[in-house]
Amino acid sequence: MMTGHAPRRRTLRWTLAIGAAAVVGWAITGTGVGPASLLAGREGATEIVSGLFPPDLEADLLGRVAVAALETVQISIAAMVLSVVIGAPLALLMAANVEAPRWISSASRGIATMLRSVHELLWALLFVAAVGLGPAAGVYAIALHSAGVVAKLCSEQLEAVDRAPVETMKLTGGSRLTCTLLAILPQARANIASQLLYQWECAIRSSIVIGFVGAGGIGQALAIALRLFRYQELATLIVAVAALVVCVDRLSKVLRGGLGATTRWPAPVRPSYERSTP
Template structure:
């Protein structure tokens, strides 16, 4: 039946509610978010206070130890610069550089092999990936200083023990970080290569690693910087380099000689950092 105005009768009213409104997840109330934030802050604050009390960190401990620190700091100046000492420091710095480079070489080889085995998108058997992950975890979980003690007992005092110790720890770190970079690449080229019947090694070397090579190179260069600093630490247990000279100077209270060694280590770290930054900037991995 037509309406009085001659038009068609109006149909049923159409709901203006969007069809997907019923499936939208409920918003988290603002009050609940605030309570969660305050809870996290309270737990973090309690953990910090508990840790500081347990370790005895306080302003009073710094004040009480100021006299000893002042004695050491005043003894560092002026640094000793006689010719025989500078020649010895230069030799220790060269040895430290050699330790860092040799450790980077061995650590990179082991780390890359473990990373390829660990990466889920390469597709090695689960038992092999788990074994590689466990080995990498052991390598990086043991501090370099403990590895150095082990290798000093095995091969004796000197830089050889330092190279082996730093290599293992570097391999464990690089394996974890590089495997994460490999798993983050674009999967499309990987799948295309797998469809051609390529082996897992070929897929890793020709499709996955090339996509992540800049980030991998940046990680390796950063590991070199870490090796320089670590080589000074392992020297404290007789693993060669500047660290071994540092501990001798400290034990004999030769503070001016200690200052010269610290300055040499600082210069070495700055030089390696600038070289690493230069190469990372050329690869687009550094902005400054």
């Protein structure tokens, strides 16, 4: 029986591999990816790269870049606070071990899915049309998308906690609210905080991208410099973006470490015969 199944499995693996290769080839060919497309745009790329140097370091520009970077940080923080206000209740209602009524849990899951399925850029376009250009549109756009992501990630952290303390509290007569507050949330608290900090990093990057549609921050300054072919100014803005992202990444790592949510490899356990004394 084993010898009969082995050729079939081998044939199936080869069929899947050939099918996957064909799909990849179809995608690459259909999108025009390859050396030819890169060579075709070499003149424009050379002009842009040569125009980036040296970066513009005038005091007036550096002041405007600093203001735009601070506005980007403001957008990300305000958006994260708003996303937690929306997403955290959804996460609690979605988590299976919280045991919310089925219709409430399903409705919350549907709302979270809808929020995160719409990209920040589309939300930004809608809010720019609704409230006008500026950082407020960026805050609302990032907050709605991030709320859906926060709800999903945090609900998964809630569901991943140790069941033993939860079941013990239920046996002692604890209500669903009591179990959630005293047995589920304390276990998931550090990991939820880590997920929120990571989402803040994503909000920084998103606020840069949505600035291209007029939602404020350093992204809007990048879009203006690019449209006006101010490549030296663009270079300064790119350096500022890189510095901002690096600083936020480092700060987030430090905060996660302080919360005890970083991954630490356990010390290797020596075999018993090595620990034995002579």
